Amino acid sequence: MKNKYKKAVVTGGAGFIGSHLVEALLTNGCHVTVIDNLSTGSLSNLEQVKDHIVFFETDIRDQDALTRATKGCDIIFHQAARVSVPMTVEHPVESAMINDVGTLMVLEAARFGNIKKVIFASSCAVYGDDPRLPKDENMFPEPLSPYAVHKLTGELYCRLYHDLHGIETVCLRYFNVFGPKQDSSSPYSGVISIFMAKAVSEEAPVIYGDGNQYRDFVFVKDVVNANLLAANSEDLGTKIFNIGAGNFIRIHQLWKLICQMSGVDVEPEYRPGRPGDIHESVASTELAKSVLGFKPAYSLEEGLEITLKWHSGS
Ligand code: UD1
Numbered sequence: 001m002k003n004k005y006k007k008a009v010v011t012g013g014a015g016f017i018g019s020h021l022v023e024a025l026l027t028n029g030c031h032v033t034v035i036d037n038l039s040t041g042s043l044s045n046l047e048q049v050k051d052h053i054v055f056f057e058t059d060i061r062d063q064d065a066l067t068r069a070t071k072g073c074d075i076i077f078h079q080a081a082r083v084s085v086p087m088t089v090e091h092p093v094e095s096a097m098i099n100d101v102g103t104l105m106v107l108e109a110a111r112f113g114n115i116k117k118v119i120f121a122s123s124c125a126v127y128g129d130d131p132r133l134p135k136d137e138n139m140f141p142e143p144l145s146p147y148a149v150h151k152l153t154g155e156l157y158c159r160l161y162h163d164l165h166g167i168e169t170v171c172l173r174y175f176n177v178f179g180p181k182q183d184s185s186s187p188y189s190g191v192i193s194i195f196m197a198k199a200v201s202e203e204a205p206v207i208y209g210d211g212n213q214y215r216d217f218v219f220v221k222d223v224v225n226a227n228l229l230a231a232n233s234e235d236l237g238t239k240i241f242n243i244g245a246g247n248f249i250r251i252h253q254l255w256k257l258i259c260q261m262s263g264v265d266v267e268p269e270y271r272p273g274r275p276g277d278i279h280e281s282v283a284s285t286e287l288a289k290s291v292l293g294f295k296p297a298y299s300l301e302e303g304l305e306i307t308l309k310w311h312s313g314s
Helices: 016-027 043-052 063-070 085-090 092-112 146-165 191-200 220-232 251-262 286-292 300-312
Strands: 007-011 031-036 053-057 075-078 117-123 168-174 176-178 206-208 217-219 238-243 269-271
Touching: 007 016, 016 031, 016 043, 016 220, 031 043, 031 063, 043 053, 053 063, 063 092, 075 092, 075 220, 085 092, 085 146, 092 117, 092 146, 117 146, 117 220, 146 168, 146 238, 168 220, 176 191, 176 220, 176 300, 191 251, 191 300, 206 251, 217 220, 217 300, 220 238, 220 286, 238 286, 251 300
Parallel strands: 007 031, 007 075, 031 053, 075 117, 117 168, 168 238, 176 217, 206 269
Antiparallel strands: none
């Protein structure tokens, strides 16, 4: 895809999704600046591209650094965030400083730097447990965690900065993103990365709750593609799109599938459900399809194969 813009900034560009996005932008001929404080991101995620980017090791709340990093850019992809739902339940104030104030500061940098467009990594967590499925963008948000409140707040700020300052803002409500480079080392990591690491070492994973909760898992390269489509679509004004695969799997079935694919046979350990956890989540991707031309290219199995290879080191 040929980019319509020349210079992009990716906040959280050393993180899981951000680093894949950086690679794709470079492939498409864009100049890329990365801002990351390396709190959860890692330079190893940028090893392949480190000579082709400008890197600012800084927090998004450092207004001076943010102003310098974003100077002269056409577009900001705002991926930096505290992404763990339970961590925001445990540390809501610190998380709000990163997720709410951080997003506001990115928008301020766009405002004062005359940057035309901001793409914001939002989340399907904003829907909460509305029983209607699939989730579509017209549903009333019902956040169940500080994390969901942060993402909803970020969306509202995006709309405001469009209305007040004319910045084009696109919020992508990611469903559960997975793929290579997703960190598996903490209990707060995404479930697929944790299950993969457990399968590779033939250890029992923990399933929180009864395992019947389900998620719409979308492969990271599809999410990157959604970002590029949103960036290249003109005159969006201010919009919100679901970015998911459009189907789902239950958490206990996910473990069985990963066991099958990796040839292991280990029973999971069950623990009580996590506070703030949503039960059912599956995306309607109709809007993203009709407006952006978004269509996921990877099935769950294809994405899992690629991810398993990465976790196995092959
Ligand atoms: C994830 C993302 C969040 C994103 C949201 C969209 C991470 C860390 N969080 O949150 O940024 O906005 O999707 O829905 O990527 N589980 C287990 N065992 C484990 C880990 C998790 O049973 O070891 C369960 C959880 O209780 C939950 C499900 O798996 O029911 C998914 O958990 P997780 O991968 O943390 O994702 P979300 O909380 O959905």
